[in-house]
Amino acid sequence: MATIDRILFGDNQFFGVNHMSEEKARQQLVKFKDTSAIIEVLDDAYDMGIRTFMCTTHDRIGEICDHMRAHRDRYKDFVYFPCMPYAHKYANSVSQVGVMETIQRFAAGGVMNTLIRGAVGTLTRDIYALMRLLVDAEMKRFEGLNTPVIFVQNVVTDMLLGLKLYPVFTEFDRYVKERYGAEAGYITMNLPLLLDALAQAGVENPIVCANINKIGFRMSGGVDAYRDLLRTRKCRAIAMSVLASGAIPPEEAIEWACGLEGLQSIVFGASSRGNIRQTQELIHGFWGR
Template sequence: MTIEQQVQLPTATKLDRVLFGDNQFFGVNHMSEERARAQAIRFQRTDAIMTVLDDAIDSGVTSFMCTTHDRIAEVVERVREEPARYEGFAFMPCMPYAHKYADAVTELGMLGALKRFLPEEGALNAMLRGSRSFATKDIEGIVTLLVDAEMAMFRGVPTPVVWLQNVVTDLLLGLGFQDAFRIFADHVRTRYGAEPGFITMNLPMLVPALERAGIENPLVCANINKIGFRMSGGIDAYREALAERPFRAVAMSVFASGAIPPQEAIEWIFSQPNLESIVFGASSRAHVAQTVALVREFAP
């Protein structure tokens, strides 16, 4: 029994109240470097990742908001191999994974990195499109090429939402390239039949920019929590945007990396207007079960 079954609407994807994240699998912890290192060591094996994902599924979580880290390709393969076990389980890729590209360029050079990440299907077309894009500064070709390259690992599994990572979202926002948001959204919808989402570290600035780009009622994921932890622009600006702007919010860092007690964090976040879902990471069955139970208690 899931928390809330995903329902396809005419213009939007209805999200589960709880999305499971992958920071803990790759040594990301915003409060403790020591804990991050310990988690990175623990999850060096794909079996360890799958154990936690299975715990999340057994607790009723069916949506995995993940990066396009190379290890995720192994997770996708496991899910493909057991369709009955993972029926209804959906991936929500967040792209691009910047460290992957940086490491590849260092190891293989620029051309080698491009060849490595080209989609297998239509590789020649993608290569030509990429070369033309770089030569003419055609942002549409570059954006669609990168999306197609990142999506290659998810063939054969459900991907109802595709997210643009904050490292790119906020760069485009700062440069004023609002057209790129529309290009990304259109490509994700038309090629993959998915809902586009945008991750940001500055929600109050991004939402008006998406409106100006003509993206209606967008999915936006940002840090939202009771103490204003990592909320650029201040908590008041976020609460104003939640109350007044037409968008669908997904909250991350809800627990402020452990600074807010779980019940207090969940009760507060679901008292905010316009909140669609939360995304959280956990490395134990008990933590997953506790979070799911609190959402069931406090989510409207």
């Protein structure tokens, strides 16, 4: 069973994601246009004792992985939690070059050779094969790095929930365990529905990540439902968007989250050493070290 730290570091700020302010998102894109600026912030977090980087599979993450591999002694305790797929990357590619060219561009190993030999039909017949293809393609950039948990992004998790394709959760759980020695994680905007689905899929004590904040920002089902299920359901829950993209003052937001029975971890993003330190100290203060 994977060990999950109480404090995890996220990457939204590096790639211009802010759900409240387009202007702030634009400013962050400019600030982190060079990968060296991202690495500087990751170094600050690492030097403060934050060891886990929960990251999308954005193209520039590959540059960060290259840097970590080139300085293994410096980052020997660094842990990645990849979150896949990075949907914008695939959507943009499909619109530019089409579905088959996109598959060829991102597929790992000999997948395209198999398709060229006449197995294209498997993409429509076997959703499991497509899932494995995408996982392998995304994991190529993390080769040789410590990835004990691999997450499905909420855009896919919630699509599968809507289509009631719960067996895909079972297969993803099995595949990342057998292929990568990792545990599966699931990001969602609807935690109550996800936990019901994972129970039906036979996924026990799942690792789940969802928006969890005092004002119910992007929490399908509402604050009370989340509070109840965290207290009564067996899962390893990670809270993201605790500050509701800046709508809640940090101290108020973190005090509330740390008071939730059953919450295991908090993931947050920050753009500077001072903001990292402030958030870390608030979590330590309300949760203990």
